[in-house]
Amino acid sequence: MSLTSSDRRSITRKLLHWYFLNKRDLPWRHTNDPFKIWVSEIMLQQTQVATVIPYYQRWIKHFPTLASFASAPSSEILRYWAGLGYYRRARMFHQAAQHVHKKLKGAIPRTAEALRSLPGIGRYTAGAIASIAFGEKTPVLDGNVIRILTRIFAIAQDVALPSTLDILWELAASLLPDQNPGDMNQALMELGATLCFPWNPRCPQCPVKALCMARKKKKTTVFPVRPKKEKYEKLEMAALVLQNSHGEVWLEKQRDDGRWGGLWMFPFWENKKTLLKEIEDLRPRATFFLALQHGYTKYRITLKVYRLRLPRKKMECRFLKRRHGRWVPLEKTRGLAFPSPHRKIAASLLAENI
Numbered sequence: 001m002s003l004t005s006s007d008r009r010s011i012t013r014k015l016l017h018w019y020f021l022n023k024r025d026l027p028w029r030h031t032n033d034p035f036k037i038w039v040s041e042i043m044l045q046q047t048q049v050a051t052v053i054p055y056y057q058r059w060i061k062h063f064p065t066l067a068s069f070a071s072a073p074s075s076e077i078l079r080y081w082a083g084l085g086y087y088r089r090a091r092m093f094h095q096a097a098q099h100v101h102k103k104l105k106g107a108i109p110r111t112a113e114a115l116r117s118l119p120g121i122g123r124y125t126a127g128a129i130a131s132i133a134f135g136e137k138t139p140v141l142d143g144n145v146i147r148i149l150t151r152i153f154a155i156a157q158d159v160a161l162p163s164t165l166d167i168l169w170e171l172a173a174s175l176l177p178d179q180n181p182g183d184m185n186q187a188l189m190e191l192g193a194t195l196c197f198p199w200n201p202r203c204p205q206c207p208v209k210a211l212c213m214a215r216k217k218k219k220t221t222v223f224p225v226r227p228k229k230e231k232y233e234k235l236e237m238a239a240l241v242l243q244n245s246h247g248e249v250w251l252e253k254q255r256d257d258g259r260w261g262g263l264w265m266f267p268f269w270e271n272k273k274t275l276l277k278e279i280e281d282l283r284p285r286a287t288f289f290l291a292l293q294h295g296y297t298k299y300r301i302t303l304k305v306y307r308l309r310l311p312r313k314k315m316e317c318r319f320l321k322r323r324h325g326r327w328v329p330l331e332k333t334r335g336l337a338f339p340s341p342h343r344k345i346a347a348s349l350l351a352e353n354i
């Protein structure tokens with residue numbers, strides 16, 4: 001049995017009613033300013049709400065307008081982004097804001113289609129900004145919405161398939177009301193974030209439980225149907241903490257066009273063997289400092305960190321002549337933008353000094 005159009009209208013009505021009574025008080029829900037909504041949507045990509053809130057507040061205080069953000073240097077942007085990870089988001093957001101500021105006289109595009117032509121804005125983010133900030137009747141589909149829709153409509157096809165996603169985009173669109181469609185998009189996201197959890201959905205509290213087909217079949221957690229999990233590839237990398245007798249550490253700023261463009265990092269290599277070969281002319285020998293685990297796309301990386309305190313007479317060593325970096329007082333690392341594992345290395349060194 002499938003859901004009729006009257007069922008769909010009922011889902012919309014119930015979800016909106018529930019949303020107005022139960023929505024969380026989030027800072028970006030107090031504004032209609034498209035720039036601020038844009039900031040929140042970019043920060044929320046791949047990052048949890050609780051983590052985003054303080055970053056969003058600090059950001060809006062420092063860059064209250066699109067013009068103030070677009071005109072800021074990228075080093076300042078990265079400083080305010082530091083810790084949120086996925087720095088490419090910040091760089092693309094900056095490029096997009098500069099484009100809007102210079103080429104569109106500061107007018108943020110009002111439709112999802114036009115928004116998608118900006119760097120860093122995909123179909124989901126475009127739909128969210130256009131519907132929430134400009135009231136365009138356009139859907140959103142992220143992991144939360146996919147989970148809810150596949151459950152309510154008991155969609156048994158593999159959600160990794162483009163044909164399934166097409167069906168889900170259509171279903172999401174079919175639930176939108178003419179007035180304030182952004183509220184319905186947010187209601188779906190809110191349901192996914194607060195009740196329709198991946199493994200233990202709180203169906204008894206759900207406003208659409210009477211219509212949810214997965215619940216009727218007692219198969220809620222079967223949906224969404226996904227392909228078998230891809231195996232993660234394990235990688236080992238090595239990094240070096242080089243310290244001098246002035247309490248400074250050697251850091252290297254990454255080229256703007258690389259994966260970590262503009263970020264600061266400790267020198268690093270593919271593995272310990274390459275690291276040790278690179279520093280074989282240095283004495284004393286490097287010693288093991290710590291190991292960090294982190295994930296990047298399909299990789300599970302163990303970063304082994306070694307440490308070496310360089311005596312004054314070795315400051316002009318061949319190793320440093322080959323590298324492009326500089327000595328930075330440990331305290332100053334607090335204000336620099338690092339990728340997450342390297343920020344943890346700096347934090348461990350700072351913690352040691354307390």
Ligand code: SF4
Pocket residue numbers: 148151152195196197201202203206207208209212213214215220
């Ligand atoms: S009834 Fe349960 S599974 Fe269905 S949408 Fe609500 S919370 Fe999710």
